[in-house]
């Protein structure tokens with residue numbers, strides 16, 4: 001099996017952003033890729049090109065009405081796609097479709113045996129709901145990827161693991177009543193941070209009650225707090241036996257992010273990535289995709305995401 005990590009790179013995903021002075025700027029892609037290049041991983045990584053998701057692929061997760069609305073507002077470039085966090089800038093439909101398509105391309109490469117691990121830096125847009133945008137997120141690449149893996153490859157037990165400072169509400173509520181979606185999310189307590197959800201009592205609804213894991217961290221939580229929480233994630237995942245892992249490794253949970261209050265270092269991201277590779281090797285032939293998620297301190301983005309790729313490489 002090929003152990004080269006496929007890392008997505010290209011202007012198509014770099015341009016997903018909302019311009020200065022919005023925190024989700026279009027410089028995030030290059031900041032990461034510069035740091036990754038400096039890590040000298042050589043032949044252990046392969047640069048993969050983005051591809052665009054089709055409307056039919058977007059519709060695996062999103063409603064037709066919402067896809068139409070983004071398409072229309074993307075032409076005028078005026079107003080907001082949500083309550084005021086996510087501007088409808090010109091061309092955002094194509095850029096958001098390129099983000100989703102890149103994650104689907106990574107799924108295909110892994111499922112076709114070209115690689116076992118992939119990383120897409122501009123992705124992990126976990127606040128987008130099936131029928132609306134939210135928190136800088138237009139289309140939910142992970143939500144689409146879950147439905148795509150089910151439809152095209154017949155997988156059922158897909159794990160979504162999220163260590164971004166914000167709760168992955170778009171994924172959580174998108175599958176809240178679905179017992180097959182394995183969901184583990186460590187985030188800053190929603191009483192102190194957007195989107196305000198993800199209490200530990202939220203374990204799923206209906207037939208899925210008791211199947212999801214939300215862990216809320218107090219502002220100021222450090223690496224040692226993270227490690228204690230992570231042990232619960234490992235136990236949960238081993239018990240759930242995933243067939244594929246999606247890892248949203250948002251860098252806004254590192255100390256120094258301008259819009260959150262968690263205080264991890266990049267070691268948290270490196271250790272979580274290494275741990276997930278071990279679990280992926282144990283249960284699902286090593287299959288894992290890392291997606292960059294949030295992160296608004298450029299130095300933190302560069303370091304945390306590079307450490308994740310290094311952990312994927314070291315896991316072989």
Ligand SMILES: [Zn+2]
Nearest residue numbers: 164166252294
């Ligand atoms: Zn975030």
